[in-house]
Amino acid sequence: MSQILTEKPMVPSAVTESATGERKGLTRKEIVADHPTWCPGCGDFSVLALYFKLIEKRKLWHEKITTISGIGCSSRFPYFVQAHGAHFIHGRALPFASGVSLSRPDLHVFAFSGDGDAFSIGGNHFTHTARKNIKMTLVVMDNQVYGLTKKQTSPTSPLGFKSKTDIWGAVDYPINPAKQAISVGASFVARTSATNPNHVLATMEAAMDHDGFSFVHCLSECVEFYEGAFDAANPRKGGAFNEVPKSHDVTDEMAAYKLASADFPGYFGVLYNVNKPTKNAREAEINATLQGKFAGLKDWQILQKTFDKMK
Amino acid sequence: MSNATMGVPSSGGAQKVSRINEAVIRIAGNSQDGIQAIGGFLARLAGRSEQEVMTFMTIPSTISGGPSIFQVRIGSGEVLTAGDDADVLLAFYQHSYEGHINSLKKKGIVLYDSDHVVPKPEWQSDYHHVGIPISSLTVEAIGGTAKDKGKNIYSLGLIARMFDLNIPKLEKLIGERFTGKDPSILNNALAAFHAGYANSPSNVVETFQFSDSTKHGVQQVVMNGNEAIGYGLIAAGVRFGAGYPITPWTDIMELLRRELPKYGGSFIQCEDEIASVSMALGASFAGRVAVTGSSGPGISLKTEAIGWAVMAEMPLIVINVQRGGPSTGMPTNIEQSDLNIAINGGHGDAPRVVLAPANVEDCFYMAIEAVNIARKYNTPVFFLTDQGIATRIEAFAQPDLEKVCQDITPDFTPVASHKPYDLAAKDGVTPHVKPGTRILDGKYPIATGLEHDEYGHPSGSPKVHMLQNAKRRIKLQALGATLPLPKIYGPPEGNVLLVGWGSTEGPIREAVDRFRAAGDSVSAIHLRHVNPLPNGLENIFSGFHHVLVVEMNDEGLYGYGQLGAVLRARYCDAKIQGVNKTDGLTWKVKEIVELVKTKVRK
Numbered sequence: 001m002s003q004i005l006t007e008k009p010m011v012p013s014a015v016t017e018s019a020t021g022e023r024k025g026l027t028r029k030e031i032v033a034d035h036p037t038w039c040p041g042c043g044d045f046s047v048l049a050l051y052f053k054l055i056e057k058r059k060l061w062h063e064k065i066t067t068i069s070g071i072g073c074s075s076r077f078p079y080f081v082q083a084h085g086a087h088f089i090h091g092r093a094l095p096f097a098s099g100v101s102l103s104r105p106d107l108h109v110f111a112f113s114g115d116g117d118a119f120s121i122g123g124n125h126f127t128h129t130a131r132k133n134i135k136m137t138l139v140v141m142d143n144q145v146y147g148l149t150k151k152q153t154s155p156t157s158p159l160g161f162k163s164k165t166d167i168w169g170a171v172d173y174p175i176n177p178a179k180q181a182i183s184v185g186a187s188f189v190a191r192t193s194a195t196n197p198n199h200v201l202a203t204m205e206a207a208m209d210h211d212g213f214s215f216v217h218c219l220s221e222c223v224e225f226y227e228g229a230f231d232a233a234n235p236r237k238g239g240a241f242n243e244v245p246k247s248h249d250v251t252d253e254m255a256a257y258k259l260a261s262a263d264f265p266g267y268f269g270v271l272y273n274v275n276k277p278t279k280n281a282r283e284a285e286i287n288a289t290l291q292g293k294f295a296g297l298k299d300w301q302i303l304q305k306t307f308d309k310m311k
Numbered sequence: 312m313s314n315a316t317m318g319v320p321s322s323g324g325a326q327k328v329s330r331i332n333e334a335v336i337r338i339a340g341n342s343q344d345g346i347q348a349i350g351g352f353l354a355r356l357a358g359r360s361e362q363e364v365m366t367f368m369t370i371p372s373t374i375s376g377g378p379s380i381f382q383v384r385i386g387s388g389e390v391l392t393a394g395d396d397a398d399v400l401l402a403f404y405q406h407s408y409e410g411h412i413n414s415l416k417k418k419g420i421v422l423y424d425s426d427h428v429v430p431k432p433e434w435q436s437d438y439h440h441v442g443i444p445i446s447s448l449t450v451e452a453i454g455g456t457a458k459d460k461g462k463n464i465y466s467l468g469l470i471a472r473m474f475d476l477n478i479p480k481l482e483k484l485i486g487e488r489f490t491g492k493d494p495s496i497l498n499n500a501l502a503a504f505h506a507g508y509a510n511s512p513s514n515v516v517e518t519f520q521f522s523d524s525t526k527h528g529v530q531q532v533v534m535n536g537n538e539a540i541g542y543g544l545i546a547a548g549v550r551f552g553a554g555y556p557i558t559p560w561t562d563i564m565e566l567l568r569r570e571l572p573k574y575g576g577s578f579i580q581c582e583d584e585i586a587s588v589s590m591a592l593g594a595s596f597a598g599r600v601a602v603t604g605s606s607g608p609g610i611s612l613k614t615e616a617i618g619w620a621v622m623a624e625m626p627l628i629v630i631n632v633q634r635g636g637p638s639t640g641m642p643t644n645i646e647q648s649d650l651n652i653a654i655n656g657g658h659g660d661a662p663r664v665v666l667a668p669a670n671v672e673d674c675f676y677m678a679i680e681a682v683n684i685a686r687k688y689n690t691p692v693f694f695l696t697d698q699g700i701a702t703r704i705e706a707f708a709q710p711d712l713e714k715v716c717q718d719i720t721p722d723f724t725p726v727a728s729h730k731p732y733d734l735a736a737k738d739g740v741t742p743h744v745k746p747g748t749r750i751l752d753g754k755y756p757i758a759t760g761l762e763h764d765e766y767g768h769p770s771g772s773p774k775v776h777m778l779q780n781a782k783r784r785i786k787l788q789a790l791g792a793t794l795p796l797p798k799i800y801g802p803p804e805g806n807v808l809l810v811g812w813g814s815t816e817g818p819i820r821e822a823v824d825r826f827r828a829a830g831d832s833v834s835a836i837h838l839r840h841v842n843p844l845p846n847g848l849e850n851i852f853s854g855f856h857h858v859l860v861v862e863m864n865d866e867g868l869y870g871y872g873q874l875g876a877v878l879r880a881r882y883c884d885a886k887i888q889g890v891n892k893t894d895g896l897t898w899k900v901k902e903i904v905e906l907v908k909t910k911v912r913k
Binding site: 030033034061062066082085088097098104107124128294299307309310 | 530531532538601619623761
């Protein structure tokens with residue numbers, strides 16, 4: 001028999017929330033951590049500022065949110081937020097965030113990602129996290145270029161985009177993230193643009209309130225490597241910011257798919273929003289049923305019952 | 312079969328009853344014949360009869376069909392291995408008969424299905440042949456549509472008769488196995504069993520009776536290594552896991568998926584290996600240490616995330632049920648060739664803990680130890696088993712679950728301040744403060760894979776990298792200093808010391824017994840804590856002229872197996888040599904004995 005490290009089991013203790021009623025929402029100063037490492041003019045600044053605003057507005061506390069990311073310019077996000085966070089490996093923010101979400105129903109789980117992280121190296125996880133409807137909010141800051149590695153083609157780069165890996169112009173067809181999300185079963189899909197702060201905040205809020213996997217596709221310009229990419233969606237640059245028509249039924253999957261398919265810059269707002277049971281809820285149901293069969297028993301007694309059958 | 316004289320059948324005499332201490336029975340058929348079920352019944356019967364038991368099985372990696380064997384060794388005394396050679400071979404087909412006759416002892420009994428097997432005249436004098444039309448007698452017993460189904464239970468009846476096994480206990484086991492199913496299934500099973508038991512072929516001249524067990528009053532549980540790991544993790548308090556199916560790890564994930572909800576936990580089947588290690592790390596970050604696991608290529612896929620766990624100092628259990636590699640390799644064969652990836656896999660300097668349980672009971676208790684090391688040192692812990700121990704059934708004393716089970720519910724008590732990567736921490740060990748914990752000075756930690764300052768914020772400072780590298784190293788050195796030295800099996804001084812790790816403890820010990828019985832000076836130690844190693848092994852080595860590292864992996868470019876190379880690197884001792892093989896099967900005792908003799912002679 002091996003020697004077991006004897007360690008006093010930790011006594012579970014509720015978070016001291018005696019001050020729940022009085023505890024004030026956080027101020028911006030309390031939420032800000034490191035100064036962002038982004039280039040001046042980067043669209044991601046706007047998304048970060050609006051995340052702070054969301055935390056302030058919704059009175060979220062440091063310990064109740066987790067900010068999770070993978071790798072890329074946008075994925076530096078957790079360092080800039082004063083809250084529990086994790087800067088995980090390239091492309092895998094979603095399964096990591098799923099582990100948090102599925103084991104901690106009390107937390108708001110936000111994942112921030114970029115087009116390479118979410119749709120290229122992390123493409124498989126994007127599909128399956130959406131399909132499983134795991135409760136969390138994913139905000140992808142899409143600049144249609146690899147910025148951190150200095151201008152290579154990304155999975156959302158348009159055909160003909162000249163990068164260091166396609167000096168003659170991109171030859172691969174780009175992904176349409178909103179279409180993809182709808183087709184693989186995401187229950188909330190919205191599009192916004194970093195140049196429209198009010199719209200970003202409203203979209204993030206709606207995403208946060210959604211009980212399920214909520215995906216926010218946010219255009220966020222890389223002024224260094226793909227300047228002007230989104231001018232067509234920016235009224236200040238002569239473009240048009242077309243909001244989703246008021247008549248659109250957000251629960252109509254085909255209509256949502258059609259709207260998402262519109263030529264660039266397309267439509268902004270909530271494209272698709274349906275309620276369906278989350279994986280979190282399904283797993284909790286399984287647990288409630290099974291735990292019901294062992295009500296009143298301590299964990300060791302449940303295990304003893306199993307061992308009794310193995311004699 | 313010790314204590315038994317397996318003489319040539321005497322002519323026409325009454326059946327002789329011999330008292331025996333142990334027997335090795337090999338059942339050979341195809342994978343769909345239910346031969347594992349016979350072995351399982353025999354193993355559980357032994358467990359209930361306070362006997363020792365060990366099994367060994369091979370399964371084809373094809374989806375259906377293909378030759379398969381199950382060997383069970385039952386003993387009234389200590390059983391260390393599943394046995395080199397069988398006393399009885401039960402062969403269902405010609406290929407079973409021809410392929411396994413070599414594994415039968417000379418003068419051993421081959422029980423064959425005469426519906427399918429044509430015995431060879433040239434083997435008649437070496438082995439005692441008993442032909443029984445098992446297939447047709449089974450059909451006769453349980454009805455015409457039974458085809459091949461039920462012949463395993465019929466054969467169990469034959470074996471029960473031959474070894475005078477406890478019939479009420481076996482009937483009870485059969486009843487438990489088929490409980491809740493259509494009652495006609497149970498009735499058919501019992502009918503087949505009784506028909507087999509009633510068949511007393513005229514040319515069986517001898518039956519056997521096990522001596523009373525040397526164990527008394529010991530309540531035993533019977534399970535395989537994969538089950539012991541799964542239940543060990545539950546006892547340890549693990550309540551979250553994530554995985555992807557791959558042989559032979561899959562049984563553990565199936566067990567945890569089925570069992571964890573009873574305890575309020577979850578096991579998630581993920582889209583791929585990378586997602587599963589990532590999800591487990593997310594859960595570890597969020598609360599309590601989680602588990603992932605895999606075999607073969609699945610482990611390779613997880614290495615990047617395991618490197619993150621080292622860097623971010625996140626607890627994680629990685630179960631690695633080793634199989635033959637590299638690449639897809641030999642999915643259902645046995646090998647110990649993942650020690651290198653367990654210790655060093657991934658880029659960068661990434662020290663982590665590697666444990667290797669020595670037997671099925673050890674799988675249970677060491678899973679608990681693994682969890683506690685991961686929690687205390689905030690490190691990934693590799694748990695190395697192999698295909699052999701995963702499917703091997705053993706009986707062991709039932710654990711005192713009330714004492715052993717742990718409550719590791721996370722603690723979210725607010726803390727005044729927290730530096731997750733505090734360089735002044737004693738032994739480099741810092742606690743993991745989980746999301747949900749309020750930190751009163753308002754400075755929150757980031758778990759990160761970038762080199763970082765004490766709060767987890769990125770740092771490119773050469774000095775910080777050196778200091779944090781040292782922190783990650785020192786904490787494992789501190790763990791190493793707490794690890795017990797392995798006990799020496801045999802005298803502490805002598806000519807040859809065998810060094811093993813993981814599932815090979817049994818055959819190595821039996822080899823030592825065999826050497827010593829022949830007057831050779833051989834002892835053994837078994838390493839269960841492989842990385843870090845316990846301190847002071849050099850003092851053990853100094854008592855011997857030869858230190859031979861017995862491993863089921865290749866001898867490598869420079870002549871040493873994977874543990875052998877680690878020990879040579881650490882101790883710089885030329886007397887450390889390797890004894891290696893890669894045939895995909897467990898060590899036979901005689902193989903170890905022969906190879907050791909060759910090495911020492913050189």
